[in-house]
Each structure stands twice: as C-alpha cells, then as structure tokens.
Amino acid sequence: MSRFARLPLVPTSTWFVAVSLGLGAAASAWATNYPITPGQRSTAQQVAQNGVPLSELSPNAPDSYTVKRGDTLWDISKLFLKSPWRWPELWGMNMEDIRNPHLIYPGQILYLDKSGDRARLRTAKPIGDDKLSPRVRAEPLPDDAIASVPMHLIGPFLNDAVVLDSNTLATAPRVVATQEGRVIVSKGENAYVRGDLSAARNWQLFREPKPLVDPTSGEVLGFEARFVGAAEFTRAGETRTLPDGTNEIVPSTITITSLREEAAVGDRLSPTPARDVEAFAPHAPGAAMSGRIIAVYGDGLNAGQNQIVSLNKGARDGIERGHVLALWRAGTSRVDNTEGKREVIRLPDERHGMLFVFRVFEKVSYALILNVKDPVGAGDLFTQP
Structure with a gap:
C-alpha cells in the first residue's frame, strides 16, 4: 500500500494557490470542498508576515505576470524565483478573504510586491502603484484551475x-x-x-x-x-x-x-483503484537526504527530462509526495601529473538536474525528472536541493 502525506498548500491574495489535478469538474469540486486545516492556516499566516528575501528572486523577475492557460505554479515560480520549489514563501495572502485556498486561474494578474528586503506575490495591485491596473476575474470558471506541476506528464503514473x-x-x-x-x-x-x-x-x-x-x-x-x-x-x-x-x-x-x-x-x-486526487505541492525536504536511482521506468537504461525514475527511498525514509530533489553526476577519476608525479584524483560530484517526487511507497518512490544536463541512470545520486 502507498502512503501519502497531505501537505499544506499556501494561499495567494484574493484567490489562492494550490493544486488542481486537471480532472475537469471533478477536480474543481474536490478543490472547492477541500478544508483549510489549522496547519495550513498557520503556515499561511507566517507566509503573509514573512514573504521571501529579495536575494531569492530571479534576476529577471517581472513586476507582474498574467496567468495563461497551460501554466503551472512551477512555471510561474521559475519566472520569479531562483528556486521554484520555494513558491509557498512567495505568495502573499488576505486572511479576511479566504474562500477557496486551492485554486488560481488563467487571466489573473500576479504582482510582485517588494517591501523592504522581502517580496510577496499578490493578485491585488501594490499600494501606491498607480501604473498597474488589476483585472482579477470576479467569478472564475469552475474547471479553469491550473496545476502546481505538469500533470500531463505524471498524471498517467499516479x-x-x-x-x-x-x-x-x-x-x-x-x-x-x-x-x-x-x-x-x-x-x-x-x-x-x-x-x-x-x-x-x-x-x-x-x-x-x-x-x-x-x-x-x-x-x-x-x-x-x-x-x-x-x-x-x-x-x-x-x-x-x-x-x-x-x-x-x-x-x-x-x-x-x-x-x-x-x-x-x-x-x-x-x-482499478479509485482515482488519485490527493493534494500535493513542490517543496524541499525538511532535513538532509540522499539516495540512489534504482531504475528508469519502462525499458530504458538512461533517462532525460520529463521521464520517470524509481528511487531507493520511500515513506520509511522520510520521502514525501511533492519533494523536490537535486540530481548529481558522479565525479570522474583523473590523473594529476602537474608536479612531475602521477596521482589519481577524483573530481567532485556535480549537480546537474532536479527531480519531483509524485508517488511514494514504503521503501520506494517515483519521481519526474524536471530538468537534467546529462543522461540519468541506475545508481545516480540524489539529495535535498
């Protein structure tokens, strides 16, 4: 049996961010009725107070962005942040207007609000900014919600x-x-x-x-x-x-x-089991973690971007659904002869990609390769990002 952790999803300003699994009306109904837990509310309050350090913003982060059909929260976060999995820290919120904490829609305009040394992403115009004119949809369509990650890639494997x-x-x-x-x-x-x-x-x-x-x-x-x-x-x-x-x-x-x-x-x-609609969102592990790739899903010996791999860590090891992990290329052995003698040295491991964990079993988990520079194969190392 698989074991999933229900993860806190963090809201935006007037409407709020989280996950719709691309299942049409059924997913929308699930999101609409999904309860706000005390833990989610506590996390949201902390985020509203803190925001994200300006040093974590992407150098080319735009002042505003209009959400488009086909976007994911991951795509949007990459526009604003150096580390997309930290998106919950970026979203501002309005605790007086919590109506649905799990949906964000095409057509909404997101504004980057910088205050002091912190930044927040809001759907309301920053105070005192007369150049921006918000066009937030008052009545969002029920099946319009965007997903947190590319669900068309991992959906068939859920x-x-x-x-x-x-x-x-x-x-x-x-x-x-x-x-x-x-x-x-x-x-x-x-x-x-x-x-x-x-x-x-x-x-x-x-x-x-x-x-x-x-x-x-x-x-x-x-x-x-x-x-x-x-x-x-x-x-x-x-x-x-x-x-x-x-x-x-x-x-x-x-x-x-x-x-x-x-x-x-x-x-x-x-x-056939019931369709999996458990909520999840990208986030980094809370502690140091490392492991190895067991295999590429299917017949391939090596994998690239958007392919699935199995990991030798599962729920018993602290792996959670939604974890973002770093992929590492093992350092190769070289011969140093710069001082007249031949010494074998080992180059350091190099980080070269990222994984997104989407299904967790007791001892094993499955992950999507979000990006990678070199082919990935059995035995390759992963760690916390």
Whole structure:
C-alpha cells in the first residue's frame, strides 16, 4: 500500500494557490470542498508576515505576470524565483478573504510586491502603484484551475506505477487466451481470464513484476508491476460438467478498454483503484537526504527530462509526495601529473538536474525528472536541493 502525506498548500491574495489535478469538474469540486486545516492556516499566516528575501528572486523577475492557460505554479515560480520549489514563501495572502485556498486561474494578474528586503506575490495591485491596473476575474470558471506541476506528464503514473511489498500478482487473475488465438490483444478486443473477477468490474493489466533492488545495499525494496492497460469484465466464466462426468473450464471474458502497450497471455489483473486526487505541492525536504536511482521506468537504461525514475527511498525514509530533489553526476577519476608525479584524483560530484517526487511507497518512490544536463541512470545520486 502507498502512503501519502497531505501537505499544506499556501494561499495567494484574493484567490489562492494550490493544486488542481486537471480532472475537469471533478477536480474543481474536490478543490472547492477541500478544508483549510489549522496547519495550513498557520503556515499561511507566517507566509503573509514573512514573504521571501529579495536575494531569492530571479534576476529577471517581472513586476507582474498574467496567468495563461497551460501554466503551472512551477512555471510561474521559475519566472520569479531562483528556486521554484520555494513558491509557498512567495505568495502573499488576505486572511479576511479566504474562500477557496486551492485554486488560481488563467487571466489573473500576479504582482510582485517588494517591501523592504522581502517580496510577496499578490493578485491585488501594490499600494501606491498607480501604473498597474488589476483585472482579477470576479467569478472564475469552475474547471479553469491550473496545476502546481505538469500533470500531463505524471498524471498517467499516479495510479499505474505500482510497487508491491511481495509478488502478490503471482496469484492474481491471469490472461490465459486471446481472441482467435492471437499472440497480442488490441484495444476493443476480448481476452480470456482464469481467476476470481467478482471483486470489480474494471481492471488493470500488469506484466510480470520485476524486483526493485537497492543499488547500494542490494535489498529487494519491492516488486514493480509494469502497467499494460485497462479492461472491463464482460462475462463470467464457469465450470461445466460433461455427459461423461468430466469438467470443462470456460474462462471469464474481459474487453480491453485502453492500452499503454499490447496485452498478451500471462498478463495479470488487479482491480482499478479509485482515482488519485490527493493534494500535493513542490517543496524541499525538511532535513538532509540522499539516495540512489534504482531504475528508469519502462525499458530504458538512461533517462532525460520529463521521464520517470524509481528511487531507493520511500515513506520509511522520510520521502514525501511533492519533494523536490537535486540530481548529481558522479565525479570522474583523473590523473594529476602537474608536479612531475602521477596521482589519481577524483573530481567532485556535480549537480546537474532536479527531480519531483509524485508517488511514494514504503521503501520506494517515483519521481519526474524536471530538468537534467546529462543522461540519468541506475545508481545516480540524489539529495535535498
């Protein structure tokens, strides 16, 4: 089972910032009804008082910015901050006008308010600034909210990337035959399954799980079930007794509704879980942290920007959903012969990218590569940013 931490989301001035998962009206309804916890309110009050030091602003931070459709909070924060994951510290707020702390919309104008040595981002015009004319939407559209990070990249993996504590899929229902004896099954076609399908109508298909091995300790941290696609249960199987007294097994029928790759005999089934809409936002770990990349998700040996990797740290190690982590390139060995003798030296590790953790299991987590200079592979190091 995965374990998620509900993280405080920090508001803006008239409307407030957080996460909409791009799920249309359903996401909007979730955000509208999401409660403000005492911890969130306390964090918001501190942010309202403090802001962010001017030294943390990007050298080219604009005085104002109009939110556009397709923006993310991460994109906007990169315009204003050297460290985008520190965006909660940037947003100003109005405690008298808390109506919905989780949404920000296209068309809103954000103003950079600098007071003394601190800065805040507001949706209201800074006091005394007659050059700016705010155009804040009075009645935002219900399905317009922007996401905190690029949800189109990680959305498909919120439920599909699964790590099991043991190889429990070994006893799960399995595809035993395909329509007309085909080797593979395509969308809209039927496949035939043995096993108990009474638990659900909608199912996910997985390829044989592979162990995730810690590159440092060698410990098996879990079993990654590779997502194949989704199917709908359409007809129950049965066992018939023939006239001669023997039994004839008729498997159940499923219809393939979507595929990430072609389904085949031997694939295992698991009930489709409820859609993941747990709130999260980018933030740095509260303490020092380090670990290694286990593998690139899928078949690749190396990964680049916008690809998914598994990490050898999970909830037991303090990893939280929303953590931003730094990627490091290991220093290479060189020979120093500048003083007439040959000495082997090791160059220091170099930071060369960033990760965003979006799914956390007990011993393993998954992260999106936000940016990177060189290819990323198993064994590469990550730390707090």
